[in-house]
Amino acid sequence: MKIPRVCEHCSKPFEAKTVTTRFCSLSCANKAGKERKKLEKEQKEKETLLNKYSDKIAEVQTREFISVAEAKVMFGISKDTLHRLIKRGMVTSVNLGVRLTRVKRLDLEALFTSVEIPSKKEEKAKPNFEVGNCYTITEISEKFNADPSTIYHIIKRNKIPTKKVGSFVYVPKVEIDKIFANT
Template sequence: MSSNIRIQRICQQCGQEFTARTTVTQYCGDNCAKRAYKARKKASKVEASNRETDRMRNKPVEEIKAKEFLTIRDTALLINCSRQTVYNLIKSNVLPAVQLSDRKTIVKRSDIDKLFQLTPTTPIPEQPTPPPFDQEACYTLKQVQQRYRISEKALYELIRRQSIPQYRRGIHVFVPKKEIDVLLGPIL
């Protein structure tokens, strides 16, 4: 049984207009149908290859997640950092590890999990409050230089060696008058 239907359609492959004899026809001819079939097959092979590549890329991390004891390289791969960072964490006692030999260090997987817990294990130390600042009882560095005829470099070196406190207010640096007067003696 043949159909007497004649419908104007656009080919899904080449984009040309053609007369179709059924309502489900997508291509203008056999060549376009074959090209579309090849394109679908190629796209499915590319997609399968991409899935395989992703699986291969994630395979080492999945294998590492299954291990109980990890090497330094595995630990670095798992937490996405360099090996040197892992060594620094071990040296600073943030990450416990066991050194089996000169060339083999092992980290327990549960210790890595503890490293990333949300509650901090060490309290954050409070910063000491600076002593109150009285601008009347201080010199600026420029005033000290002019008053005692001392160079800027010598003054900075003296302040550093004697651990004289410095107070910063805007662009000015202040030092206590009492400590400078005792240190530098009478005015010249």
């Protein structure tokens, strides 16, 4: 089988042997793989840095002068870039001592878009399917005097997690109590 394709790394047209072939040669595949890994690594490092500093950034955002390290995180620029900008007079800086350069935050804000701080992911609580914490459909039906078909409808509509064990369907009590408390 020969399929005309364009190499995703060097953009050279080639004949692929399978529909999933993406590169013209092993060398291109390897190079593309390395590039991807490098990008992934950079992305990860950036995220780690942001997560590490996310609390601090809020505080930094209120200060007139910030450190080089803080500028690096807030605006995603390198130390070298920053020093170049200072040299050119594009960013106001004060020197408080060795390695204690402070730069004017507003100058940087005018030049760069500050990076978005990832909001801490709200971890969704795992549904508790322990027996004492669950109702069966019959129990819900009896307790809240509701028809099983209505209950299934409510479960579906509210995307309530359920667990099926044999012929029983278990539903977390908290979820059901919450819904029937509002009716």
